[in-house]
Amino acid sequence: MIIECSGIARTAGGKTILDDITLEIRNGEIFTLIGPSGSGKTTLLRLFDLLDMPSKGRLVFDGTDTDAPEPVRRAIRRRMSMVFQKPVVLNTTVLENVAFGLMVRGNGVHEAGAKVREVLELVGLPGFAGRRATTLSGGEMQRVALARAMVTEPEVLILDEPTANLDPVSAEAIEDLIVRINLDMHTTIILSTHDMIQGQRLADRMGVIIGGRLAQTGTINEIFYQPKTRSIARFVGVDTVLQGVVEENDRGLAKVVVGDTIFEALTSALPGLRVSLFIRPEEIVLTKPATVPSPTSARNQITGTITKMVPVGPFIRVILGDSGPITALITRKSCTEMGFAVGMQVVAGIKATAIYVLPDPKVDA
């Protein structure tokens, strides 16, 4: 464990921003914090980087308690680097920006210059050393910030929404770089994002922060397919949450009654138990009712009427009204091919394995 925190809280201006966070970051992993804006991600990352002090709890870095005098904290801080959400550059050359961390650690000019050039190459800014950092574009500035954070070869690299203000191409370049740093240099990376797709792409493990509390930690599969609460489910893109009662359970394959529809799903929940069904929209296949036999092997074939169609980039979010609502995500192209329209009757095919069943007592409001 490179970072261990137990029960840490952060109160500022009489307001509790973070509460009761207990979390471990493992050596060499990419750990992603996801959560809505204002949920406390940045605050937690600042505590990790020892920029602020927790109001409560213990934060241990590589075996050393960080509640220590400033020289000790600085020594720990020098083993980490942080890149902030808003690109911050010093009003000087790119070279001096990137070299800053080396200079304050007492490195010589020549040694620093060589390292800086090497890192600039790595972030895709070769030949930028002499440029004034403040004249660069947002994406370039963020890469300078990343180079500045990397050049000291930190054991832990903390990135606060590093691509939030960038165009998709720059964002992808930064993401590739993050993965490369992790692989090549075995740097532990802690990243925050409100973009769960990015979180999914990069992370080994994830933590979901909602309202200043750590709602769930786990692997990507656990978080995306087995969210612990309904608010986590909502946040990680589980659009369909249905409430029902288990009618029968045949060695793990259960029939769950939702309204007047029966869903088959995998669960150990016993008959009579109230449960919630979580279904990710991309797991639902929509077909026309006339198609016989069904082109999918899905156990559940639920008939419903399209009540709403919302375009989402190249996809369309189709919402079925009758036994739901059930939300499916289909490509724009297949939507046109199938001729779907509001008011049409369609069949939603859902595999039993695509439904995550959560017994109700655990479900929050």
Next chain:
Amino acid sequence: MQAVNLIVTLNPEVMQIAILSIYISLTSTIIASCIAIPAGGFIHFYDFRGKNVLIALIQTLYSLPTVVVGLVIYLIISRSGPLGFFGLLFTPEGMILGQTILIIPIMTGLVIAALSGVGQEIHDTLVSLGATSVQSIIQIVKEARIAILSAVILGFGRAISEVGVAMMIGGNIRGETRVLTTAIALQTGLGDFGFSIALGIILLLIALVIVIIMYLITSGSFGGMIQIAGGAPR
């Protein structure tokens, strides 16, 4: 026409007055900088009781009337005053003292504003990169260098254009303490408009040069030069 003639022919008296003005105000500005920049830095970087009151007081003194400074300095350095034995009254040195005191508050205030203009995110970045507090202060001052330079130039502008201190402490003695502003006041009173206009044009030219320098600095054309002057962080 007479005014232009006085300037073009480099009239010795006009030139002597102009050079003395620049000498006095420049010296005041340099001395005031040596006091105002560290003072502003101290007030900005350290927390102490009454900090906000002090900043409010400094801001009030932005509009310190020149004649009030003139009066107070006069009382202090006149023969019977506490510093009378220095014999500073009616000397350029006395004027430098007065102008220095006059411009310290505005320069200190603007230095504080300049340093405050360097955002918290820069400070966080420096700390995060492992800087000690001294290393961060040095870098923050470097970040604010243009705004600090503007404070210095503004101080010079206030010094060269004031008339109260120059008149009361200098006494407008021809060839000794006569500067642009006091000479204009006197010559206008005597009806020698040509001479006054010539001096007025020179004063405006000095202001223009200041504006041009400020423009070049803020637009970054001097960036490299300041860099060299300030020294690279190595």
